[in-house]
Amino acid sequence: MTVAVDRGRVERLTRELLEAIGEDPDRPGLKQTPSRMAELYSEFFSGVGEDAAEPLARTISVTRGPAPDTLPSGAVLLRDIRFRSVCEHHLLPFAGRAHLAYLPGEQVVGLGALVRVVEILASRPQVQERLGEQIADTIAEHLDTRGVLVVLDASHGCVTMRGGRQPEASTLTIAARGDYTDPIARAELIALIGASTAAAAHARQPE
Known part of the structure; x- marks a missing residue:
């Protein structure tokens, strides 16, 4: 069950914070800041209390699916999922890319469901290490997989x-479950993810 952010309370506390740092919350540049902060926090922390496994509820059977001949015989790797979260230590943002892979057992799931798992778990006060572990646990526990890798x-x-x-x-973190706890088994996926990361870094370089 999603927990709604108390916008009125956020507004009041934002005013108090501005006063605490010596600012005037009623000056023109800050008058709308409390309401903006309430809206921002409602978005950033929308995953608090939300069930991250819910997007994985609709699956496709590998053996009984509508088109089993098109389903993967190896890993499913979804790279470069953009995410943003808020560090629980200083309430400052952190943002980057998530790379997810799973080795299907009897079930596969729509790729958008994996994105939603990341979004829900990232929309909470977090630390990156725990976020990766939570994503891996959610996929491993609620989808029939032989292995899960989250980078x-x-x-x-x-x-x-x-x-x-x-x-x-x-900061780079890795969480692995099942077959992918073996570094040799996940080496190919790490190489594929690394190629993607290198390409993205090259694209960001100035001409």
Whole structure:
């Protein structure tokens, strides 16, 4: 059951925060900030209390599906899912790309369902390490799979904008279940993900 953000309370607390840092919440540039923050938090934390497994409820049987001859004999790999979340330590954003792979057992699922799992779990106060583990657990526990691999590559505001201020730094985490807990079994997928990441990095380089 989704927990609705208390917008009125967020507005009141935002006003109090502005006052606490010595600002005037009634000056023209800040008058709308409390309501904007309430709207922002409603979006950023929409996954609090939401069931991340719900998108996986509709599956297709590999053996009894409508077109079994088109279903995969190997891994299903979905790369470059854009996500954003909020670090629970400083309430600063972190954002990046998620790469998901699973080795189907009797069931496959629509690719959009995997995206929704990421979106729901990311829309909560998070840390990247736990986010990857939660995504892997949700897929492994609610879909018939022989293996699951989740790779997250993200840039964190608490690293790029405060402290050491390393604007180019990113964090890579890996969560694996089933067959993919064996590094040899997941080597091909890691190579494919790495090729995608390298291509994206090259595309971002200035001419």
